[in-house]
Amino acid sequence: AQSVTQLGSHVSVSEGALVLLRCNYSSSVPPYLFWYVQYPNQGLQLLLKYTSAATLVKGINGFEAEFKKSETSFHLTKPSAHMSDAAEYFCAVPHMEYGNKLVFGAGTILRVKS
């Protein structure tokens, strides 16, 4: 079973609209989750992470995510999309046996239309 699944390889929203990027994880992984963003030809930058504290996590650039154990989800949201949000977003979890290495989802490319 996949440790982490991102639904939707491509998401398109209008500028100013709500952004919702979906991530579901396997219940067998350690309960730590990460969202990273990757701009073209750049490395990954951490947006936010959940480490068993508050279930609603606020990150950089106005993004937030809510850890929902009952739904095994950690969806990323932003109330109002900006053109500069166009990038690829990755959800990641620690490996279920060897937690120091990350297992990444396949990624979601966010397109923002003007």
Place this chain on the structure above:
Amino acid sequence: GAGVSQSPRYKVAKRGQDVALRCDPISGHVSLFWYQQALGQGPEFLTYFQNEAQLDKSGLPSDRFFAERPEGSVSTLKIQRTQQEDSAVYLCASSLILNPTDTQYFGPGTRLTVL
């Protein structure tokens, strides 16, 4: 302070050549990770170090891949006799400590193209 740096940023190799990719982690970071990112996919784990000790190399695709971090700082990923399937972006990351909750900081990657 400076982030993780990688060199070269781009590398073109002919099939069968050896290549060496360098990673300079953030100063003082104990842990260093290598990931491979194929086109259109998420990064996949290759190997990681705690200081100079290579603790896990289970993700290395074949014995043509070799990584080292001899002084616990700079790391080199070497690929011998490159094949076309080795074409990918190779990402390096470092973290302050070795803990699943610690943030991994990524470099810009080295894009390897094998012709």
